[in-house]
Amino acid sequence: MNYNCYQLNWNTNVTVEQLEKSLLPIEVKEKIDILEDEIGKEFFKKQHEKLGIKSLGNEIRYNEIISCLFNNVSNNIVLIKLTENKRAFIKNFVDVAIKYANNEVYLFILENEFGINSRLVDKSFIRIDELLAELQSFFSVFSLIHKNLQITIIELKGFTKFRLETVGNYTKIHSNEH
Numbered sequence: 001m002n003y004n005c006y007q008l009n010w011n012t013n014v015t016v017e018q019l020e021k022s023l024l025p026i027e028v029k030e031k032i033d034i035l036e037d038e039i040g041k042e043f044f045k046k047q048h049e050k051l052g053i054k055s056l057g058n059e060i061r062y063n064e065i066i067s068c069l070f071n072n073v074s075n076n077i078v079l080i081k082l083t084e085n086k087r088a089f090i091k092n093f094v095d096v097a098i099k100y101a102n103n104e105v106y107l108f109i110l111e112n113e114f115g116i117n118s119r120l121v122d123k124s125f126i127r128i129d130e131l132l133a134e135l136q137s138f139f140s141v142f143s144l145i146h147k148n149l150q151i152t153i154i155e156l157k158g159f160t161k162f163r164l165e166t167v168g169n170y171t172k173i174h175s176n177e178h
Contacts, residue, residue: 005023016153027077040162043173051170054171080108101146115127117166
């Protein structure tokens with residue numbers, strides 16, 4: 001998948017610093033590859049003999065392989081999918097901070113254009129700028145107890161193995177392999 005990586009910083013203000021993908025643990029990179037493969041399978045299955053799809057949220061939500069990629073600690077690393085409604089972000093963030101305070105946390109979000117065009121989730125997903133604004137607002141009132149909390153944001157920007165086509169109100173996926 002194409003993605004940006006950001007390290008969340010808590011100094012005096014909440015900020016993000018872009019990270020090189022090469023700094024990600026191999027385990028995280030492998031899970032990103034599995035995620036792309038599984039999303040592709042669900043996309044192709046749903047669009048079979050159709051013009052395209054309007055939504056893929058339930059298929060992703062109930063895919064067992066995708067579900068196993070997230071919220072499971074392995075080698076002190078945990079991946080968290082944050083593609084729900086942006087109104088739930090602070091609650092989810094606090095839950096993650098409490099539950100995984102001693103782990104390396106990787107938050108998965110969608111880049112705006114990719115999130116809208118791919119139709120992987122509905123349009124209420126949180127974007128990077130909204131995430132930062134929410135955290136800045138939250139931490140202007142509350143302070144972080146777990147100063148060693150390590151959070152990296154993975155912003156998914158697109159597929160490497162697939163390309164998307166918009167056909168009217170539908171999105172169709174195509175393989176990049178010929």
